[in-house]
Amino acid sequence: MSEATRHAAAYDAVVIGGGVMGCATALHLAEGGMRVAVVDRGPLCREASGVNAGTLTLHMTRAALVPYAMRAWQMWMDAERWLGMGVLATHVPGLTLAFTEAECELVELRAKARRAYGAPIEVITPERAREIEPGLHSGLLKAGYCEIDGFASAYLTGRAFRHALTHAGVEVLENAPVAAIDSGDAGHVIRLDAAAGRAPLHAKRVVLAGGVWIQNMLAWLGVQIPIKVLINQLIITERIRPVMRTVLSVASGLLSLKQFANGTVLIGGGWQGDGDRERGGVEARPQNLVGNVRLAAYAVPALAEARIARIWLGLEAETADAMPIIGDVPGVPQAYVIGSAHSGYTSGPFMGRIMAQHILGQEPDLPLFDPARLLGMPMPGA
Template sequence: MSADFDIAIIGAGAMGATTALHLARGGMRVALIDRGEICREASGVNAGTLTLHMTRAALIPYAMKGRELWLTAEQWLGRDVGARSAPGFSLAFTEAEEEMLVKRAAARSAMGAPIRLISPAEACAIDPGINPAIRAAAFCALDGHVTAYLTGRAYRQALTAAGVTMVEKIPVSAIEQQGSGYLIHGTCGTRLSAKRIVLAGGVWLESMLAMLGLRAAVKCLINQLVITERMRPVMRSVVGIANGLLSLKQFENGSVLIGGGWQGRGDPIRGGVEPIPDNLIGNIRLARHAIPALGETRVVRIWLGLESETADAMPMIGPLPGMEGAYVIGCVHSGYTSAPYMGQLLAELILGGEPEMPLFDPARLIENTASSVRTVA
C-alpha cells in the first residue's frame, strides 16, 4: 500500500505542531494527529512562562533560542501569541534556598544565561512588589511569558496555510509497521498511512512507544494553576523561587497567574481530575509571601495541566532505536520555553539537514521489546 502521507506527527502540542509546520514548509505531505485539538492539551493550559531560571542548565542554549522564537511568533506563525519580554527573578527566603539559588545561578550562567545574583535592596528597586524579607535574588533580563491559550489559534492558521492535514479529537489506538512505513489506527475506525512517523505525545509517550514495542518510563505531573481577578499593577517581573515551587506573572489586563508545579490529582488517561486543596492553599500562600499585595485580590479560577518528565529529566528528541523512519520528541522539563526550537531542530534532521544544536538520543532511555509489535505486509 502506498503511503497517504510522507510523515505523520502524533501529538499536536507546541513541539509536535512546530515539527509539522517546518516539515510541511520543507515540502513534505504532513498529517498532524491529536486526541484533542491543536495545542489544547498541555501546551494550551500551562503557565506560559518563558524562563531561564527553571530551565535545566544543559538546556539553556535551547531555551534562549526558543524564547526568541516565541517573541517573534508573528513573523513565523503569522499571529500574536501574547509573548512578552520581562525581567525575571528567582527568590530565596531561607538559607537553604539561598544556597540552592547560588548553585543554580552559577550553573545556568556557565551555560550562557545572563543570570546574576543581586541584593534584596536591588531586587526591590527593580520590582517594588517583591517582599523585602528575601535573603537573596537571582536576576535575568531575558525572561517573559506567553498567553498559552492563544498558541492553538496561531498554529492552526500557520499549519493550514502550510497544507498540513489536521486530524483532531481522534485518539490513536494502534500503530503498525507497514512495509517501509506505518499504519496508524485511530478510534472510530480512522486509519492513515505514512512513510515516517513522529511521536510527540507528551505524557502519552509511554503508551505510544509501547505500540511500537518500545518501553520508556514517562512521569506524568499534574500541575495546578490559579488565575486571580484583575487588580492594580503589583509586579513588573516574572517571579519564581529557588526551589521551583512558584511561578508568578501579571498580565496586561491585571490578572495574576500563579503556578509552580504544586500537584493535583489525575493521570494520562483521565487528565487532570481535581485539585488537592492543601497544595492549592500552599501555592497561594507562597505567592502572597513573595508578592504581598496579592492579598488584595481573589481567586477567579483554577485548573490542572499535565507535564511529562523522563527518568533523567532530559528530553527525548531524535530517531527511535531500531525503528526505520520513526522519531520522538518530548519530555522537556519546563519545556514550553524551548518547545518551538526543539521542533525546528527535529524537522531539520528529518529533512536531511544537520541540526543547529545536538539532539537528545532517545536510545539512552528506551528498551526494545519489539517482538510484541504487529506488522502488516
C-alpha cells in the same frame, strides 16, 4: 503490513500529537518540502500546551537546556513573523527569590550553572531586586536576575499554530484518536479510532509527539520507555491593580508568578493535584492550593488582596533522567519521538525545529536527545 498497503505513502510524515512540539515539527517539515499531516485526539494545543503557565524563563529551565530555551524564547517573541499570528508574547525581566540561607545558596549555584550554558543570569542584592520589583517582601535576602524572561498566553497557542499549519499546507486532523500503528518496510499505517470515522493514514515517516502519552504511543511500536506524569496545579486570580512587573519564582522551585496586562495574576510552582495519565487531571488538592497562595502572598504581600477566580490542572511529562526525548525510535525505521522536556512550553518551538532538521537530513542546530538512552531505565521516582 499487507500487500494492499505496500504502496507509496500518502504522506511523507504524519505527526501524532498536536501540542507545541508536534505542531512545530510538522510546520518545519512542511516548510522543508514534505507532505505532512498532524493528528490529535482533540483540538490542537489543548492539552499541556494550552493549559500551562506560558512562562518563557531561563530561571526554571534545566541548565543543559538553556541554549535550547534561549533560541526558543526568541522564536516566541517573533511568533507573529513565523506563525503569522501572535501569542501575546511579552518580554519582561525575571527574578528568582531567596528568603532563607538555603535558598541563597540555591540562587548562587543555579545562576552559576546556567551562566555556564550562556544564560545572562546575575545574583543581585535585595535592594537592587526591589528597585526592579518594588512590591517584594522585606525579608528578601538575595535574588537571581535575568533580562531574558517573559511569558505568552498559552491558550492562544493552538490558534496560532493552526493558522501557520494551514498556510503551510499541513493537513490537520483534530478529534481523531489513534488506535494503533502498523509499521513495516513500506512505512507506517496509522489506524484511527472507529469513532473518528476516518480511513487509516499511510505515511513514510511517523513522529510521536504526545507529551505524557509518549509512553503509550511508543508501546504501539513495541518500545518500552517509562515516562513520569506530573499533575501541576495552576491558579488565576481576579483582576487587581498592578502589583508586579516581572516574572517571579522562588529558589525552592515552589512558586512562579506573573501578572497579565488585564490585571489577573497567574500563580504556579509545580504544586501537585490528583490525576494520572489515563484520567488526566482529576482534582485539585486543597492543602496545596492554600500553600501555593500563601507563598505567593509572602513573596508579594499585595497579593493578599487578590481573590482566586479559577484553578485547573495541567499534565507535565518527565523522563528518568529529566531530559527530553528527541530522536529516532529505537529499532523502528523512519519513526521518531519528541517530547518530555522540562519547561517544555518554553523550549517547544526550537525542539520541533531541530527534530524536523534531523528528519529532513540536515544537521540540527543543537544536538538531539537520543531515546535509546532510556531503554531499560526504571520509572522516574521509583
